[in-house]
Amino acid sequence: MWTRNVLASIAVTLFAVGVSTVFGQATVAPDCLGCICEASSACNATIGCSVPFPGAYFCGPFLISWAYWADAGKPVLQNDDPNRKGAFENCVNDLYCAAETVRLYLAKFSTDCNGDGTVNCQDYAVLHKLGGYGCTATVVDQDYMAGFNRCTQVVGVI
C-alpha cells in the first residue's frame, strides 16, 4: 500500500522534472505525476515493456506507448538520438525521462476532460489514460481510476 513516505520519495524524484522546466506552460505538480505513475503501474520503475493485447506495446512505470512518446516530442536520455531504435524504450523505462515525457504530453494536450471549468490533476490522469484525442469519454479503466483516487487521497493532490 502507498504510504506518504513512498509517495513523497516519488514526488521528490519527479520534482526535478518540474523545476527543470522553466519554459513549460502547463505545470503538472510532482504529486500529480506521482499519482499517475502509481495508478499506471504502482510506479514500478523496473516493469519494462509488455504487450497486454495484440498491437499494444507499453513501457515503463507510466505504461507509455510509442505514439504517446512521439506526440510528446520524443524526449530522450542525455546524448541519445530520438531516431535511434531503442531510444523510446530507454527513455520511458527511466523514471525521470518517462516523467518528462508525461509532463510534455500533458502540457501539449492540456484539456478540461471532465468539463468542470478547470484543468487539474483529475483531467491529467484521464488525459494520460485515454490520450489527448479522446479524454472527454466517460469510460476510464476502473482499476486505474481507483488507484489514482487512492493516491490523491494520500498525498492530497487535486
Ligand SMILES: *[C@@H]1O[C@H](CO)[C@@H](O)[C@H](O)[C@H]1NC(C)=O
Ligand atoms: C515490477 O515489475 C516487474 C516486472 O513485471 C516485477 O517482476 C516486479 O516484481 C515488480 N516490482 C514490484 C515492486 O512490484
